[in-house]
Amino acid sequence: xxxxxxxxxxxxxxxxxxxxxxxxxxxxxxxxxxxxxxxxxxxxxxxxxxxxxxxxxxxxxxxxxxxxxxxxxxxxxxxxxxxxxxxxxxxxxxxxxxxxxxxxxxxxxxxxxxxxxxxxxxxxx
Numbered sequence: 001x002x003x004x005x006x007x008x009x010x011x012x013x014x015x016x017x018x019x020x021x022x023x024x025x026x027x028x029x030x031x032x033x034x035x036x037x038x039x040x041x042x043x044x045x046x047x048x049x050x051x052x053x054x055x056x057x058x059x060x061x062x063x064x065x066x067x068x069x070x071x072x073x074x075x076x077x078x079x080x081x082x083x084x085x086x087x088x089x090x091x092x093x094x095x096x097x098x099x100x101x102x103x104x105x106x107x108x109x110x111x112x113x114x115x116x117x118x119x120x121x122x123x124x125x
Contacts, residue, residue: 030080037076 010016023036038054046053108116 016034029083030076033083034076037072037079041075042072 013076042053049056053068056066056071056087058065058067
């Protein structure tokens with residue numbers, strides 16, 4: 001039973017849950033970008049070529065190489081990488097602002113208050 005409890009504690013740690021959520025959101029975002037590239041960007045670019053982009057192929061030694069699909073996936077990657085770059089840049093800017101804001105000084109402890117009262121009493125004429 002100890003191993004099950006240990007696994008539960010591990011799985012419920014904040015970092016593991018955050019990572020799981022990030023993976024799920026990342027997968028969904030990847031599908032959205034793929035749909036954007038496949039259905040909007042590449043047909044638009046393909047209209048200038050006069051054919052569908054994914055139909056661009058070359059035959060080498062009887063093997064069909066679909067370089068159009070490869071380029072399409074590269075565009076997927078570039079779009080995702082650029083968006084992640086922007087997100088990280090925004091997060092870093094927010095963290096920098098938070099680091100620049102000085103924290104309020106801590107309230108004096110009861111010992112400090114007592115010492116200040118003694119000091120003030122000694123200084124009185």
